Amino acid sequence: MTRADRILLVFVVCILPFLYARTWSPDEQARYVQIQAGDAEPIAAELSPDRILQVHGPLGDSVIEIKESQVRFLESPCTGQQCVHSGWLSAAGELAACLPNRISIQLLGQHPLFDAINF
Amino acid sequence: MPLTSEKMQVQTTPEDHRIAWLTALAISIHLLESAFPSPLPGFKPGLANVITIVVLMQFGWRTAVWVSLLRVLCGSLLLGTFLSPGFILSLSGAACSLAMLWLGSKLPGQGFGPVGYSVLAALAHMTGQFTIAWLLFIPHPAVWRLFPILLTAALLFGCVSGIIARAMCQHRLPCQT
Amino acid sequence: MNSRMLNSSTLITELSNSHGNTRDYTEKSLLRHLLFRVFLCASVAKIFVFIRLKQYLKPVGSGTNPLRKPPPLPAHLFIILLLSLAASACSQDHDDAFHDQFFAFGTLIDLTLYGVDPATARQASERIEQDFQDMHNSWHAWQASDLTRINEQLATRKTATADDSILSMIAEADRLSLQSNGLFNPVIGELIALWGFHDNPLPIGTLPDKDTLNRLVAQRPSADDITIEGNRISTRNPAVRYDLGAFAKGYAIDRAVERLRELGIGNAIVNAGGDLRAIGRHGDRPWRIGIRHPRQPGILASVEIEGDTSVFTSGDYERFFEVDGIRYHHIIDPRSGYPADRTASVTVIHGNAATADAAATALFVAGPDEWSSVASRMGIKYVMLIDTDGIIHMNPAMQARIRFEPETNAVIRLSEPLP
Numbered sequence: 001m002t003r004a005d006r007i008l009l010v011f012v013v014c015i016l017p018f019l020y021a022r023t024w025s026p027d028e029q030a031r032y033v034q035i036q037a038g039d040a041e042p043i044a045a046e047l048s049p050d051r052i053l054q055v056h057g058p059l060g061d062s063v064i065e066i067k068e069s070q071v072r073f074l075e076s077p078c079t080g081q082q083c084v085h086s087g088w089l090s091a092a093g094e095l096a097a098c099l100p101n102r103i104s105i106q107l108l109g110q111h112p113l114f115d116a117i118n119f
Numbered sequence: 120m121p122l123t124s125e126k127m128q129v130q131t132t133p134e135d136h137r138i139a140w141l142t143a144l145a146i147s148i149h150l151l152e153s154a155f156p157s158p159l160p161g162f163k164p165g166l167a168n169v170i171t172i173v174v175l176m177q178f179g180w181r182t183a184v185w186v187s188l189l190r191v192l193c194g195s196l197l198l199g200t201f202l203s204p205g206f207i208l209s210l211s212g213a214a215c216s217l218a219m220l221w222l223g224s225k226l227p228g229q230g231f232g233p234v235g236y237s238v239l240a241a242l243a244h245m246t247g248q249f250t251i252a253w254l255l256f257i258p259h260p261a262v263w264r265l266f267p268i269l270l271t272a273a274l275l276f277g278c279v280s281g282i283i284a285r286a287m288c289q290h291r292l293p294c295q296t
Numbered sequence: 297m298n299s300r301m302l303n304s305s306t307l308i309t310e311l312s313n314s315h316g317n318t319r320d321y322t323e324k325s326l327l328r329h330l331l332f333r334v335f336l337c338a339s340v341a342k343i344f345v346f347i348r349l350k351q352y353l354k355p356v357g358s359g360t361n362p363l364r365k366p367p368p369l370p371a372h373l374f375i376i377l378l379l380s381l382a383a384s385a386c387s388q389d390h391d392d393a394f395h396d397q398f399f400a401f402g403t404l405i406d407l408t409l410y411g412v413d414p415a416t417a418r419q420a421s422e423r424i425e426q427d428f429q430d431m432h433n434s435w436h437a438w439q440a441s442d443l444t445r446i447n448e449q450l451a452t453r454k455t456a457t458a459d460d461s462i463l464s465m466i467a468e469a470d471r472l473s474l475q476s477n478g479l480f481n482p483v484i485g486e487l488i489a490l491w492g493f494h495d496n497p498l499p500i501g502t503l504p505d506k507d508t509l510n511r512l513v514a515q516r517p518s519a520d521d522i523t524i525e526g527n528r529i530s531t532r533n534p535a536v537r538y539d540l541g542a543f544a545k546g547y548a549i550d551r552a553v554e555r556l557r558e559l560g561i562g563n564a565i566v567n568a569g570g571d572l573r574a575i576g577r578h579g580d581r582p583w584r585i586g587i588r589h590p591r592q593p594g595i596l597a598s599v600e601i602e603g604d605t606s607v608f609t610s611g612d613y614e615r616f617f618e619v620d621g622i623r624y625h626h627i628i629d630p631r632s633g634y635p636a637d638r639t640a641s642v643t644v645i646h647g648n649a650a651t652a653d654a655a656a657t658a659l660f661v662a663g664p665d666e667w668s669s670v671a672s673r674m675g676i677k678y679v680m681l682i683d684t685d686g687i688i689h690m691n692p693a694m695q696a697r698i699r700f701e702p703e704t705n706a707v708i709r710l711s712e713p714l715p
Contacts, residue, residue, distance in 0.1 A: 004226055005235030012242065012274055019267040029395075049594060114586035114598060115393070115408060115578055118607045118643065119570035 030092040030107040033071045035064065038102045044113055047071070057101035064105055071105055073098060137178065138185050145170035145190040146197065153198055165241055165276050167194075168216070172237045172284040180221055187213050204256060208248045215247025216240040233288055234281030241277025245269050393578065396421040400428035401548060403569030409556075410563040410578055420559050424552050424566070431548045434462065435540060446529065447485065447537045455530040463527055468650060469543050473519035475674050476658035481630040483517045485537030491635075493541075493615055493626040501619055513633040542627070546608065546653025549573045553604075553649070571656075573606040573649040587698075590641035590682055597680075597700045599645065608652040610660040611641035629661045638663040638683055645678035645694070652676075664689055668711045677714055682706075 036042040037055050045053065047069040054061045060077035070090045073083040076098045083098035089107045097104035148167040167190060175183040191213050195206040216239075223231050223239050231239065249266055394409040394417035405428060409417045434442045442462050449456035458466070469482040490508060492498035515535035523530050540547075545568050552566045553573055563576030565583060574583045582602035589596035590611050601607065612635070616625035629636040642660045646652040655676045662670040664683040668691070671679050678694040688706045690698070691714045700706075 001234055002229050002232040004229065004231045005238075008231065008235050008238060009278075012238065016267060016271060016274075019270065023263045023267055046594065113584065114595070115583045116406065116565050116567045116572050116574070117570065117586045117588060117595070118567075118572060118609050119588035119611065 029109060030069060030090065030094075031109055032107075032113075033064075033066065033089075034106045034108050036104045036106075044108075055103050057098070057103045059101040062098050062101050062103050071107060072096065073105070076101055076103075134178075134182070138182060138189075141170055141174055141182075142186050142189045142193070145186055146194050149190055149194040150197060153194075165244060165273070166280060166283075168237060168240055168244070168277075169280045169284045169287065171216070171220075172233055172240060172280065173287050175220055175224070175236060176233055176284070176288055180217075180224055183220065184217055187217055207255070208251055211251040212244040212248035216244035219243035232281075233284040234278060237281030237284055238274060238277035241273040241280065242270060245273035394418075394421075398425045398428075400425055401432045401545060401568060403545070405569075406565075406567040406572075408565040408567070409561055410576065412561055412563075416559070416561075420556060420561055423559065424555060427552060427555055428548060428568075431544070431551065435465070435544050443538055443540070450529065450531050450536055450538075451534050454532070454534055455528060457527050458529060459527065463524065463529070465540070465544070465547050466522075466529065466538065467524055468547070469538075469540055469654070470519040470522050470524070472543070472651060472654040472658075472674070476654065476670055477673065478518055478520075478630060479661040479670060480542060480654045480658035481518065482540055482543055483519060483522070483536040483538055484512075484628060484630050485539035486515075486517070486535065487512050487628055487630070487633055488539050488541070488626070489537075491624070491626070491628065492617075498617070500617070503619055503624070509633045513630075518630075542610075542657040543650060543654050545569070545571060546606070546649040546651070549606070549649040571606075571608045571649070571653065573604075573652075574601050575604050577602040587643055587680075591686070595701050597698045599698050601645070604647055605645060606647065606649040606652040607643065607645050608649065608656040609641055609643045610656040612639065612660075613641075627657060627660050636661045636663060638665075640682045640684050640686075642667070642682075643680040644676055645697070646676055668714065672715050679714070 030047065032044050032046055034042045034044050035053075035055060037057055045066065047066060050067045051065075052074065053064045053066070055064060057077075062073060062077065062083070063075040065072055065074040070088045072088045073086065073096055076083050078098050078100040080100070083096050083101075083103075086096035089096055089105065092107050092109035095104060095106040145167045148170065152166055170190070171183050171187045174186045188210075191206070191209045192201075195201040195203070195209065200206050219239050219242075220236060223236055249269060253262055392410065394407075394412060394414060396407045396409075396418070398405055398407075398421075405425070407421050407424060409420065412420070436443060442458065446456045446458055446462070446466075466482075473480050473482055487509070488494065490504045490512060492504070498504065512535070515533065517533055517536040521531045521533035521536055523532075549566050549568055549571070550573065553564070553575055556564050556566070556575070563578070565572055565574040570588075572585070574585070577583060582600040584598055584600055585607050586595040586598045587607070587609065588594070590613060599607065610627060612623060612625040612627065614626065616623050616635075618624070623635075625635045627636055628634065639660045642656050644652045644656045644659065646655060651674070655671070655674050658670055658674065659667045659676070659679060659681060664681060664687070667679060667681050667689065671691070678691070678697060680688060680690040680694050680698065682688050686706055688708045689711060690708065691711045693714065695708070695710060
């Protein structure tokens with residue numbers, strides 16, 4: 001065991017706890033859904049009124065459902081239907097995409113547009 | 120010029136023989152390993168890396184590249200997984216570990232021993248495989264939770280491979296660092 | 297170019313990025329990426345320099361033994377690469393503003409703190425939560441509290457004593473009531489109880505008894521009837537009963553903000569069930585507040601605030617019940633005894649939260665015809681009132697300040713400038 005070996009092992013053993021902490025920390029609360037269609041700028045949508053959105057892509061319209069702060073692909077014109085099979089996204093960071101139709105939806109934590117909502 | 124029926128011989132150097140022998144050894148280990156089940160496609164204990172490390176230490180980095188890439192290619196052809204997701208993962212893992220080994224060999228002074236190289240290669244291999252898997256196959260953020268676990272496994276198996284490599288080194292030609 | 301939503305048969309929201317800025321949420325990780333890139337560039341630059349230098353520094357008399365170890369790169373290059381790896385692994389990826397939510401004061405309190413380390417932020421949040429609990433227990437209008445005791449004493453003996461904290465709140469409420477010409481009335485507790493907007497809701501489908509209602513209205517409890525001397529409250533009208541529902545939340549938010557300032561926090565939002573007061577700003581930009589539409593889902597408009605500003609909205613959708621298709625909500629017009637029925641919502645922007653709270657109620661009751669005069673009396677500078685026909689009334693200063701979402705196509709009626 002050379003000195004470099006020892007240093008490497010120590011380094012790796014020190015890094016590992018950080019990685020665990022970072023990937024196993026509790027889920028951040030989802031606050032909005034970001035929808036990206038093709039090359040357009042991503043669009044942010046609030047989670048709160050339950051509703052259904054249609055997003056236009058090269059293959060046709062994908063239908064996205066927002067309900068109880070969760071979001072999913074309801075329908076999509078692709079053949080694989082993997083986006084629909086992804087099911088409900090509920091935690092911040094979760095992502096589903098219809099690659100053939102070039103549409104992706106992702107739940108994100110921090111609201112990009114507003115710091116607070118007044119009502 | 121008289122046409123003599125000379126036997127056409129492919130000129131092989133001793134190095135070619137060496138590489139072929141070592142690659143064959145690596146492929147056999149690879150095949151044996153593929154018999155074991157694994158949590159995700161393409162993630163294996165990586166004992167074939169032992170050969171890569173021994174080659175690196177005895178014959179240099181370029182030889183190690185040959186052996187490693189040939190092992191991945193031939194192994195996948197033999198197993199019928201050529202160009203499959205498992206193959207892509209193996210290849211990316213091998214590429215990352217080779218790159219990391221090259222960097223590691225640049226360390227001044229005594230540098231790494233077989234254990235160090237083995238750990239380095241194992242971690243780089245796992246990181247490369249995981250990243251490609253995440254980018255191409257399962258872009259789900261929850262998958263990242265597996266990463267530290269796999270890295271820990273890579274660390275352990277890397278140490279084991281390193282110890283085996285060191286033992287192998289001592290019984291054959293002396294290892295140059 | 298961002299509106300990609302079609303179709304009119306399902307409930308749509310046209311998603312257009314009117315504020316043009318979704319990149320904000322990546323600004324936090326930008327620093328991390330920047331750091332990593334700097335390290336990487338430095339490393340690459342060093343490799344480049346080293347290779348160039350090598351040309352001039354060929355070693356003397358060396359053979360070409362193929363197994364000889366090639367010249368090493370500088371050690372610190374290696375360390376830099378390792379460190380940059382570590383830096384990207386270790387850096388925190390969380391949001392730069394601290395958020396916490398808890399239930400207090402009968403509503404959800406949302407706390408946003410900016411520029412505070414997580415430990416201090418958590419402590420502050422716990423402190424604020426405790427403060428809210430204490431205030432809630434002390435000022436509750438119908439459960440046993442200091443306020444109910446005061447009400448009992450006023451009803452039976454026309455006089456009561458109170459300690460300083462509650463006294464100053466009552467005094468402030470009275471002052472605002474007079475300023476609003478009684479449209480904000482903190483002493484109509486009997487009327488509010490009659491409508492069931494307390495713990496005892498009316499049986500479904502019933503309205504309060506007309507005679508009782510008229511009797512209570514005729515008693516005309518008013519802040520005018522109250523005199524405060526020292527720590528003694530006295531009234532000449534035993535019908536007064538304090539219900540500070542329309543005011544206590546604002547007052548509590550003011551206390552919470554004071555507490556935050558005490559703790560050394562200068563950039564925060566205290567949002568109690570949608571009504572909020574913000575201090576400071578969000579780093580290098582003001583706070584952005586979205587205002588919900590009173591009738592439709594989604595955001596109606598937004599406004600930027602900084603410094604020390606409150607945004608309060610009173611709406612007929614907050615607490616209500618319906619009988620025979622007519623909505624009866626909790627903002628009672630003291631003059632008629634019935635819920636004010638010409639307004640859907642009022643949004644007020646003002647410095648102080650207690651005033652904003654009382655003003656929002658008063659202006660709601662004032663309605664589309666009288667709001668302007670009441671606002672000037674109360675010193676409110678920014679008002680937006682949406683009446684039950686969907687027309688948006690506001691003063692020029694508010695119009696300059698507010699930004700409507702693109703799919704809003706309401707009719708806007710501007711008033712004269714408020715003094």
